[in-house]
Amino acid sequence: MPEFIQLIPPQDALARWFEALGLPDLSHEELETIHSLNRVTAEDVIAQEPLPAFHRTNVDGYAVRAADTHGASESLPVYLRIVGEVPMGDAPRFQVSLGEAALIHTGGMLPEGADAVVMLEQTQTSRMDEIEVYKAVGHGENVLFKGEDVEVGQMVVPAGVRLRPEEIGGLLALGITRVKIRPLPRVGIISSGDEVIPPHHVPKPGQVRDINSYTLASLVEKVGGTPQFLGIIPDSPDILEERLAYALRNNDMVLITAGSSASTRDFTASVIARMGKPGVLVHGVNIKPGKPTILAVCDGKPVIGMPGNPVSALVIAHLFVQPMVEFLSGLRLGRPVPSLSARLSVNIASQAGREDYIPVRVIREGNGYAAEPIFYKSNFIFTLASADGLIRIPPDATGISAGEPVEVLFLRN
């Protein structure tokens, strides 16, 4: 009977898939910065203005010449003459000269002549136009100098970064109101199987509703792609060939959830192989669930054949589809992936040499967390709906004992 000739470790399979890609698409589009949340920068962004744009204080107090406060203390205060109050949002119309001070509020512009700010609580008004200063300040104390945060010409956000609220705020502060970003990759999704019907239909005996199209589309959207539904097709090589050719013409990547029987998997691989060079790179990954995964590149476009089993399909999507969509979206400087440390609640066994992913529920336990494996039969659909995340059993382990620490990889919310 047909079986997988060679099962490849997941990390090697992923590497092989990436290596076979051609040159990445370098096109870009321009968007208003305020609408660019989660988009990926297409080029390094360079500051055209300094930040702050003027010498500014970050406290409430008095702008002074630092040298004037030399030696000031509680017992021997320095007396300075008040020459004015700095207006917010405007340049002061006066200077601070020897022996003088000006009232200034957080964010206010330092008057000419001043080079430091004494905090309000370290002063006291002694007369109408005079303060006592109880503490000496150094040059630049409580002041942000012009360009100290960002200098003109400084690269503020590199190419290949997904924009968070933090970056968007920074760009707007510099007056960068438009930004060049990479187009969203289009990801075609084909669902196959004689038994598969749309979710709003009522299944007859032997039929099941298509859910992979929707779970995969949601995931593609979350990780930075535009999903394109290409419908449900029967288990037919001819129809798959026609649909896949159409999908490749109109998308940057194609996902196929294949029927799960061995014969369907086999013709899926043959059809993909005919679609372009170099064709099928991996047929069978040493992983559970998800062994029958097919990875291919057809004339520069990645294609993945995924198990029809919804749990397997989602696990494979997290491990293979997500990094590929992120790469196609232009992401080059990814951030470390947060996880959660927990203690395993029961022993779990695993076959040595294979990488296992086990869905777990995470439960608060004292100061930490317990990870409780969800045991399930293959093809159970509600398994992942009750899981908070996945734990990985490395290929060199034959299992993990209760009480051992595990890292929980979260299913994306």
Next chain:
Amino acid sequence: MPEFIQLIPPQDALARWFEALGLPDLSHEELETIHSLNRVTAEDVIAQEPLPAFHRTNVDGYAVRAADTHGASESLPVYLRIVGEVPMGDAPRFQVSLGEAALIHTGGMLPEGADAVVMLEQTQTSRMDEIEVYKAVGHGENVLFKGEDVEVGQMVVPAGVRLRPEEIGGLLALGITRVKIRPLPRVGIISSGDEVIPPHHVPKPGQVRDINSYTLASLVEKVGGTPQFLGIIPDSPDILEERLAYALRNNDMVLITAGSSASTRDFTASVIARMGKPGVLVHGVNIKPGKPTILAVCDGKPVIGMPGNPVSALVIAHLFVQPMVEFLSGLRLGRPVPSLSARLSVNIASQAGREDYIPVRVIREGNGYAAEPIFYKSNFIFTLASADGLIRIPPDATGISAGEPVEVLFLRN
């Protein structure tokens, strides 16, 4: 000079804010399930159908009566007569009787009479219409019985859960194509300060661009609310009062980024206090950055006065705005928050009794990660744009030493 009368620990401040809320809004809307990603369920969802809907196999093999395979082994196989092949997506038109077997593919419907499936690799075709079975199977082996995943009447998704691709898939599998979800809370955002101008304007000396409105709006959107921009207002109690009254009429919650000077903060608190009962609950939190935070509830609606400093505003938004928006969005069963364990790269000092949040960069180091604190002056805008996350120094610590483990809370992507 006016200072904070009592600084409250952040956890207590948050608890006080939540306690002062009245009864939560219980309204709901109905959406197509495929469009409900990230929305929060308004009621428990109950299965009206079983899953699977029929006895199904999860392997390729032969449907048999388990009793017939009793004692089968490599050396002493059992012989069974093939009576047919189960079609995919349809009910088999035959039964399996004593001494019989039927070819069946993964996902196929078990024929009447059969109660188990022998895997293909544990059989061999001996004659045209006969197989040898090399391994005994028990009742139900390789079979998912009708209703074994989900039973009719079972609660499949509880109220108060944010829907992930996993839940959406599960609902669709059950034919639940519409779902009752909670409306998105509307969150009004007021930015104040005489020196603040819109980001597309060119600042004159002393002016700075408004960025808090946009960073906060992005965050509100990510955590499940609908932001409403209410513009930039000058440092005037009268204008704030009028704008806040308008904001409260049209929103479920209001954020104000107040000017950062002591006088502005004071009138902000007095204006909020006049807007409804119980009014200001917290004025000053024992945290850095973010000390001047004001928490209030005005006639059932939460109001927060946040520091104008963009770094402080975002830290406070992560700690206070996010949980409140999530609560107003109906979220009741939150998932544990993933973080990342790292080793601190340098010593950092902290004032005992105060909770400190320090932005860090996370760097791969051997098998683990190093967290490198980003030291910054107050009012530096690009601090968070270069940070991967925040680390917390608990109030009972006077700092953390280099090499100690820390948990990095990620800034939401």
